[in-house]
Amino acid sequence: MSYILQSIFNGLLAGCIYALFAMGLTMVYRVLNFVNFAHGELIMWGAYLLYLFMGDPFHFPLYVALIPALGFTILLGLGMDWIVFKPLRRTNRLTLLIAALGISFFLRNGAQLFWGAELRTYGFEIKRGWRLFHISMTANQMAIILATLGCIIIVYLLLYRSIIGKAMRAVSDNLELARVTGINAKKTIRFTWIISSALACVGGILLALDTNLQPGMGMINLVKAFAAILLGGVGNVWGALWGGIFIGLAENLSVLFISTGYKDSIAFGMMVLLLLLRPRVLYGSQE
Amino acid sequence: MDLFLHLWIMIFIYSIFAMSLNLEMGYTGLFNFGHIAFFGIGAYTSALLTLHQIPFALAFVVALVASGFFGFLLSIPSLRLRGDYFGIATLGFGEILRMVFQNEVWLTKGPMGLPGIPKPILFSYRFATLPQYLLLTMGLTIVTFLILRIIIRSPLGRTLRGIREDEIVLMALGKNAFHFKIKSVVIGSVFAGLAGVLWTHYTTFISPGDFTLSETILVLLIVVLGGKGTEWGPLMGAFVLIFFQESLRFLKLPTEWGRYLAPLQQMIFGGLLIFLMIYRPEGLIREKGEGR
Numbered sequence: 001m002s003y004i005l006q007s008i009f010n011g012l013l014a015g016c017i018y019a020l021f022a023m024g025l026t027m028v029y030r031v032l033n034f035v036n037f038a039h040g041e042l043i044m045w046g047a048y049l050l051y052l053f054m055g056d057p058f059h060f061p062l063y064v065a066l067i068p069a070l071g072f073t074i075l076l077g078l079g080m081d082w083i084v085f086k087p088l089r090r091t092n093r094l095t096l097l098i099a100a101l102g103i104s105f106f107l108r109n110g111a112q113l114f115w116g117a118e119l120r121t122y123g124f125e126i127k128r129g130w131r132l133f134h135i136s137m138t139a140n141q142m143a144i145i146l147a148t149l150g151c152i153i154i155v156y157l158l159l160y161r162s163i164i165g166k167a168m169r170a171v172s173d174n175l176e177l178a179r180v181t182g183i184n185a186k187k188t189i190r191f192t193w194i195i196s197s198a199l200a201c202v203g204g205i206l207l208a209l210d211t212n213l214q215p216g217m218g219m220i221n222l223v224k225a226f227a228a229i230l231l232g233g234v235g236n237v238w239g240a241l242w243g244g245i246f247i248g249l250a251e252n253l254s255v256l257f258i259s260t261g262y263k264d265s266i267a268f269g270m271m272v273l274l275l276l277l278r279p280r281v282l283y284g285s286q287e
Numbered sequence: 288m289d290l291f292l293h294l295w296i297m298i299f300i301y302s303i304f305a306m307s308l309n310l311e312m313g314y315t316g317l318f319n320f321g322h323i324a325f326f327g328i329g330a331y332t333s334a335l336l337t338l339h340q341i342p343f344a345l346a347f348v349v350a351l352v353a354s355g356f357f358g359f360l361l362s363i364p365s366l367r368l369r370g371d372y373f374g375i376a377t378l379g380f381g382e383i384l385r386m387v388f389q390n391e392v393w394l395t396k397g398p399m400g401l402p403g404i405p406k407p408i409l410f411s412y413r414f415a416t417l418p419q420y421l422l423l424t425m426g427l428t429i430v431t432f433l434i435l436r437i438i439i440r441s442p443l444g445r446t447l448r449g450i451r452e453d454e455i456v457l458m459a460l461g462k463n464a465f466h467f468k469i470k471s472v473v474i475g476s477v478f479a480g481l482a483g484v485l486w487t488h489y490t491t492f493i494s495p496g497d498f499t500l501s502e503t504i505l506v507l508l509i510v511v512l513g514g515k516g517t518e519w520g521p522l523m524g525a526f527v528l529i530f531f532q533e534s535l536r537f538l539k540l541p542t543e544w545g546r547y548l549a550p551l552q553q554m555i556f557g558g559l560l561i562f563l564m565i566y567r568p569e570g571l572i573r574e575k576g577e578g579r
Binding site: 034035087088091095096097099102104105106107109110112113116220223226227230259262264267271272275 | 318368559
C-alpha cells in the first residue's frame with residue numbers, strides 16, 4: 001500500500017515538472033501555431049546552464065546561479081525565434097519544422113560538445129527525507145512542488161491579470177484581428193518566448209534536481225510534453241497542466257505493472273491510445 | 288581501394304534510405320521524423336533471422352514485410368494527426384523502438400548488440416567481398432530508384448503530390464487521403480527496411496545505438512540537401528553527405544579528438560539543416576514546377 005502511495009507521490013512530482021514543459025510548449029503553439037521541436041533543448045540547456053554557473057569558474061550558490069541560467073535560457077529562446085523562426089514565419093510548415101528539428105539537433109550536440117554525453121548531477125549530497133503518511137520525501141522534492149505552484153501562479157497572473165497576457169490571448173485567438181485592434185504582435189510573440197523559455201528552464205532544473213543531467217534529456221521530455229498537451233487539448237494552458245500531471249502519474253504507476261525500462265514510453269503509448277479512441281479531440285482544434 | 292568501395296556501398300545504402308523518406312516527405316508532405324525506426328526493424332529482423340540459420344532470401348522478404356507492417360501499424364493512429372503532430376508521433380516511435388531493442392535482451396541481446404551477422408547468400412551466391420557487396424547494393428539501389436520512379440509517375444504519385452499541396456481539394460475529388468497517406472508510409476517503410484537489411488549484412492554488427500535520432504537527421508538532411516520531391520535529389524544528397532561523413536573517418540585524426548569531433552559533426556549537420564531551410568529550402572535540385 002505504501003508503495004502505491006509512494007508511486008502516486010512520485011507521479012505527482014514528475015507530473016509537476018512535465019506540466020511546466022507542456023505549458024511552455026503549448027503557449028508557443030497557441031501564438032505561433034507550430035510545435036517547437038527545440039523546446040526540449042531549452043529544457044536541457046536550462047538545466048545545464050545552472051550546472052555551469054554552479055560549477056567551476058563561477059561557484060555561485062543555487063539561488064544566485066538561477067538568475068543567469070534563467071536569463072541565458074530566455075536569450076536562447078528569443079535567439080532561436082529571431083534567427084530562425086522569424087525569417088520562416090511565412091513559409092510552409094515543413095520548412096519550419098525541419099528548421100526546428102535542426103535547431104534541436106544543433107543545441108543538443110552543442111551541449112554534448114561542452115559537457116560530454118555522461119550523466120551529471122548538481123552534486124548536492126542526498127539528505128535524508130522525512131516521512132509523512134508512509135511517503136518519504138526530500139527537501140528537493142518539496143522544492144519542486146513549491147516551485148511548480150509558484151510558476152503556475154505567475155503564469156496565471158501574467159495571462160489573466162496583465163495587459164500583455166490579454167494581448168497574448170488575443171493574438172492566439174486571432175492574429176489579424178489582434179493587429180487591427182492595435183496590439184503589438186511582435187512584442188507579444190517576444191513575451192511568449194520569454195515565458196515559454198523560462199518555464200522550460202525552471203522545469204529542466206527541477207528535473208535535473210530530481211534525477212540527473214544528460215544531453216538527451218530534452219528530446220524525450222519533448223515527447224512527454226507533447227503527449228501532455230494532446231491530453232489536455234492543444235493550445236489550452238490549463239489542459240497542459242493537467243495533462244502533464246496525468247502523464248507523470250501514469251508513468252510512475254505503470255512501473256507497478258511493466259518493466260522500468262519502458263517508463264519513458266508510457267507517454268507515447270498514451271498518445272497513441274488517445275488518438276485511436278478519441279481522434280475527435282484533435283479535430284476540434286485543427287484550425 | 289577498399290575505402291573507395293566502402294564509400295560507394297554506404298552512399299548506395301543511404302540513397303535507398305533517403306529515397307524512401309523522399310517518397311513520404313518530399314512527395315506526400317508527411318513529416319516522418321522517426322524514419323530510422325523502419326531501417327532498424329529491417330536491420331534487426333534480417334539479422335535475427337539469419338543468425339538463426341534462416342536463409343537470407345527468406346529473411347530478406349520477412350524483413351521488408353515487417354517494416355511495411357509496422358509502418359502500417361504506426362500510420363493508423365498517427366496519420367490522423369496534422370503535420371506537426373505526425374512529426375512528434377513518429378519521433379516518439381523512433382525513440383521507443385530503440386528502447387525495445389535495448390530492453391528486450393532475450394531477443395536482441397540489448398545494448399551488447401548482435402555480432403557476426405552473416406553475409407547475404409542469394410541463389411547460392413555469397414556476397415562476401417567488397418566488390419560483390421557493392422554490386423548487390425548498386426543493383427538494389429537501381430531497382431529501388433526504378434520502382435519509386437514508376438510509383439511517382441503513376442496516378443498514385445500524382446495523388447500523393449496532390450495531398451501534399453492541398454488535402455481538402457483531393458478529398459473533394461473523391462480520394463480518400465488517409466488511405467493514400469498510409470500507402471505512402473507503407474511503401475516508404477518497406478524501402479527503409481531494405482536499406483536496413485543491406486546495412487546490417489554489410490557491417491555484420493548492430494546494436495541499439497545505431498538507430499538514434501542522429502541517423503534520422505542525417506537522412507533528413509540528405510533528402511533536404513539533395514532536393515526533396517525530386518527523383519535524383521536523394522542520390523545527390525547521399526553522395527555529398529556520406530562522402531563528407533565517411534571521409535572524415537579515414538582522415539586518421541587523433542582518437543582523443545573523437546569526443547569533440549562527433550558532436551561537432553552533428554552540430555554542423557544541424558546547422559546545415561537550419562541554413563538550408565532559411566536560404567535554400569528546395570535544396571540542390573529544384574522540383575519541376577516549383578521554380579517560382
